[in-house]
């Protein structure tokens with residue numbers, strides 16, 4: 110939360126009142142015991158249990174002590190204890206909240222279940238329970254209220270962390286090899302800080318009331334010490350004789366509680382407690398299914414029989430179902446296919462960023478000659494962190510919003526090369542310059558929100574250049590950008606590739622974009638590769654699905670009076686794929702043969718298709734009908 114937001118919070122009427130009240134309480138807490146501490150303890154046998162008078166504004170208690178002074182002096186104890194119990198609740202809640210992210214999948218689920226169970230108990234009941242366990246007195250009450258408030262805060266942390274854990278910058282940090290603890294404290298918690306601060310303020314108000322409740326019941330502060338709750342209890346005994354004696358501490362509790370709550374609410378309003386939509390399809394990765402060349406000698410990436418599955422009550426589904434993908438050094442490979450065909454998941458699995466709930470298996474999975482199968486050692490993390498660069502789809506979520514761009518870029522160098530902070534930052538400035546960010550020295554010190562979308566994508570490419578990438582995977586890198594910026598980003602990718610010799614995998618649903626940029630195209634449908642071919646052979650695409658995709662791209666010769674070509678039907682859900690060729694229900698050429706699964710088989714040099722009826726004729730100009738498409 111920036112300075113401006115704090116100012117806005119304080120400028121709102123509610124915020125201003127809350128801030129004024131809190132300031133008054135803070136001043137009272139500091140000065141009241143110093144100025145009136147002794148006077149408040151002074152007994153006056155000549156004025157026992159008196160009502161309000163000019164000498165005693167709120168009257169006196171049973172020992173003749175000035176109630177008004179005691180209420181003022183009790184501010185310090187009441188606020189101090191409430192804040193102490195809030196600090197305990199927040200600390201334990203933070204630990205409970207980050208546990209699922211720190212522990213493995215199973216232990217993490219246990220932590221979530223524990224918090225859910227604890228939240229189900231009313232906090233006041235828990236507080237009473239713990240107050241009895243920890244013993245009667247202020248210390249016991251602080252612990253009791255703190256522990257009782259922890260589960261609710263823990264769940265808040267868990268929920269907020271889960272909401273940001275899928276963001277691209279978290280994936281980027283994971284691929285960069287950032288350790289779990291750093292990931293939590295540098296990338297996750299700072300980005301859920303606002304709702305946590307707001308709720309901590311609200312909790313402080315609640316703790317104040319709870320404390321007053323426990324003291325009132327005699328379970329909190331014990332004589333001779335006193336807080337508002339205790340004064341309230343004492344005053345209540347004589348409410349018919351001197352109502353002010355119980356009303357005054359009661360009002361103090363309510364006002365202070367309100368001050369905290371209103372303060373929290375006004376911050377919440379200003380920060381909007383926004384729940385940014387969790388990005389779907391965190392994007393990245395390659396996939397070049399098993400076609401064309403079985404020669405994997407100079408391959409930077411080899412995946413054979415890659416499967417990504419999810420289990421549910423109704424059984425397992427495999428959105429990626431036996432994909433083969435080989436990417437050679439310096440090569441540009443495009444992966445195309447409709448939404449849901451498994452492009453992103455293939456990429457994520459290769460980068461070891463598949464969702465935790467996914468099961469990834471493969472016959473072979475190698476990056477730069479190193480097998481990734483069954484390995485989770487730091488060496489593999491370092492290899493991927495330094496040699497694999499990812500450019501994500503949404504430039505809004507690619508960077509940690511709470512870290513300056515330069516430091517985010519420098520993180521990779523510091524983690525994997527142990528470079529000093531300055532050295533890493535200097536390299537970040539250099540790389541930002543390389544990807545044509547103007548005034549890189551100044552820009553490196555800015556936050557992501559100060560960059561435009563196109564600049565963020567360029568900075569993302571710059572991040573990939575911090576080491577010497579062997580493979581750059583760009584998953585729909587231009588989808589969220591306008592057309593001119595799209596071109597700039599694609600041009601930059603090409604230039605970077607020429608300069609570094611890195612291989613590039615470009616994932617897109619747009620076959621036209623891919624064909625401009627790539628040498629080889631892999632077409633995916635329903636979790637499998639259905640065709641693989643050099644761009645130069647696109648006009649001789651053999652699979653009806655590839656031909657339908659090409660037919661759906663308008664060009665200069667397309668009749669603008671006619672509606673655009675579409676492919677009839679929709680891809681099957683991963684759990685309901687027809688036996689045999691998954692495209693058959695949408696294909697005009699389908700017959701009985703298509704009930705069996707076709708293997709990816711050579712059609713011509715460098716071209717393979719998984720089809721029982723591969724088309725050998727050249728395609729009509731774009732815009733015409735195609736074998737599988739529907740005009």
Ligand SMILES: Nc1ncnc2c1ncn2[C@@H]1O[C@H](COP(=O)(O)OP(=O)(O)OP(=O)(O)O)[C@@H](O)[C@H]1O
Nearest residue numbers: 390419428447448449450451452453454455464683
């Ligand atoms: N976390 C998940 N849990 C269950 N199923 C998932 C999960 N993520 C993806 N899937 C399934 O995998 C399918 C393929 O997803 P993927 O993101 O790889 O598709 P895509 O081809 O990249 O599409 P898009 O272009 O829309 O990103 C989805 O349609 C969905 O059915």
